[in-house]
Structure formats: C-alpha cells, structure tokens
Amino acid sequence: IAQMVDVITVVPVSPEALEPVLTKAREAGIVVISHEAQGIQNVDWDVEAFDGRAYGAHLMDKLAAVMGEEGDYIISVGSLTAASHMSWANGALEHQLATYPNMNCINADAFVESNYNQKASQEKAAELMKTYPNLKGMFVTSATDLPGYALAIEEAGKQDEICLAGNGVPNANKDYLSSRALDVLGCWDPAEAGFAMCKVGELVKNGIEIVDGMDLGIPGYENVRVEGNVIIGQAWKNITMDSPEDDWF
Incomplete structure (x- = not known):
C-alpha cells in the first residue's frame, strides 16, 4: 500500500x-x-x-468409485479457516450424504485440521488408521498435507485397504500414484x-x-x-x- x-x-x-x-x-x-x-x-x-462445492463433489465421486461406494472415511482440511478447503470439504460431504448412503464420514462434525504440515499429516494419518481399523477412505484438501497421508498409507502397506483422494501438486504425488498409495488426485x-x-x-x-x-x-x-x-x-x-x-x- x-x-x-x-x-x-x-x-x-x-x-x-x-x-x-x-x-x-x-x-x-x-x-x-x-x-x-x-x-x-x-x-x-x-x-x-x-466452483468449490462442485470440485469437492467431483472428488467425492472419484473416491466413492474406488471405495465401492461403501465404508467409513475421514475428511481432512489444511485449516478450518481456509475458505476454499472448507468449501471443497462441505461440497464433498453434502454430495456423499445425498448420493452414497452406504458411505460414512466418521468426522462429519469435526474435520481433521492438518495445518499445512506434511510430517504432522503423516503422523495424523497413522494415528487415524490405528484408531479406526475399519477405515476405508481419506479425503484430503490440503496440497501440502496430501503426500503425508499417502506416505503413511504406503508405509503401513495399506494401499489395497485404504483409498486416498485429494487435492495436490502432481509432481509431489507422482510416486504415490505409481505405488497406489494415492488413488485420486485433483488439482488446478x-x-x-x-x-x-x-x-x-x-x-x-x-x-x-x-x-x-x-x-x-x-x-x-x-x-x-x-x-x-x-x-x-x-x-x-x-x-x-x-x-x-x-x-x-
């Protein structure tokens, strides 16, 4: 100014x-x-x-497809004050509730807040997999945090058990797409x-x-x-x- x-x-x-x-x-x-x-x-x-809500709904369609349209999943945002992340997350949740009744967001009332920290996200993902042994999906909005979630799945050897969809940077996630730790990658x-x-x-x-x-x-x-x-x-x-x-x- x-x-x-x-x-x-x-x-x-x-x-x-x-x-x-x-x-x-x-x-x-x-x-x-x-x-x-x-x-x-x-x-x-x-x-x-x-349109943020439409983007979230689009990614939810992709996640639902790899989850077989059923099972428990979590939603993670970089920050609860990030307007874009909340728009995508709410759009995804609303679309799931309206379209995929056999899917269940276990943290619909309190999205995981990963705070743009890849290491912390990796630790959080490992904690979530331990806390919820039947967890089948993860929906991640933060490009910074998505590789942390993917690495946690890869290190746990759960590529065939947990489906991961998120927003991220292509080059930062190429190895995880290749290893199938990451199933759905959206971006602009x-x-x-x-x-x-x-x-x-x-x-x-x-x-x-x-x-x-x-x-x-x-x-x-x-x-x-x-x-x-x-x-x-x-x-x-x-x-x-x-x-x-x-x-x-």
Whole structure:
C-alpha cells in the first residue's frame, strides 16, 4: 500500500484476517484481486478456478468409485479457516450424504485440521488408521498435507485397504500414484490462476467491464461465470499416471 502499486493479488489462508488491510488498499485506490477466497468482502474481484462445492463433489465421486461406494472415511482440511478447503470439504460431504448412503464420514462434525504440515499429516494419518481399523477412505484438501497421508498409507502397506483422494501438486504425488498409495488426485494449475488474477486486475484498472461468459484468454478461464464479485472458471484437472507431461508441474 505504501508503494502505491496499481494492483494487489492475494491468496489468503484466512480471508477474515486480511479484510482490514485490504479495505485500506482499496481506499488508497489500489485494485485488489483474490484467489481461493470465495466470500471475501474487501476485494474488487475474487477469481476461482472452479466452483468449490462442485470440485469437492467431483472428488467425492472419484473416491466413492474406488471405495465401492461403501465404508467409513475421514475428511481432512489444511485449516478450518481456509475458505476454499472448507468449501471443497462441505461440497464433498453434502454430495456423499445425498448420493452414497452406504458411505460414512466418521468426522462429519469435526474435520481433521492438518495445518499445512506434511510430517504432522503423516503422523495424523497413522494415528487415524490405528484408531479406526475399519477405515476405508481419506479425503484430503490440503496440497501440502496430501503426500503425508499417502506416505503413511504406503508405509503401513495399506494401499489395497485404504483409498486416498485429494487435492495436490502432481509432481509431489507422482510416486504415490505409481505405488497406489494415492488413488485420486485433483488439482488446478496455480500458474494459470495467477495469470487469471493479473488479467482481471489489468481489466479493472483499465475500466473494462467483466461479464458472464467472458474469455480471459487463459486455459480454464475461457468462459467464466460471474456471481457477485466472484469470477469462476472451469479449470480443475484429474491427474493420473497417463496425464500429459505438461500436467506434471
């Protein structure tokens, strides 16, 4: 703000904590664009790679398929204050309850909070497998924590017993997909999201109206949906061992 830049782009862990300073930025005439912060108030636009609840439901469909649509599972989020993680998790849970009655989320009232710590996530996963011997699935939203869950499953030799689905970085999880410790990997390209944020900032700064159906000229954002101050793309990816080389970022 002190440097009076034209645009600030931000991906907040806790949108609420940033509201006061973002208010000051906008009062200073700076365009503010956020990402992974649906529901944030003091921005010009929030850019989302996809509808969060739809992404969660999509990953739940994938998890249900590998679980045979039955059994106990847990949901883990990086932080209970992370708006995007909570949106995916709640979308997944709602979809499971409506679509897969023979599946049971054993922590529906209190999602595991893994706090963006891979080592702690590995230890938590090992603890969960010990506490719940009939556990059949894990749904993990944090890209930082997903490898920890996969490593715990791999070290326990439970690739054939526990199904793991989550959001993560392809290169960080390639070995786990190969070993089958990880069954379902969803993601979006953060570089493309960054370009989309910058493009929106440029449009706002130049006084160009952003409308439903607009093409931002970036893969996954060619036909955006506009809801209030939220711009929603269709940019999620499903990563498998057969995915093209460009997807292994």
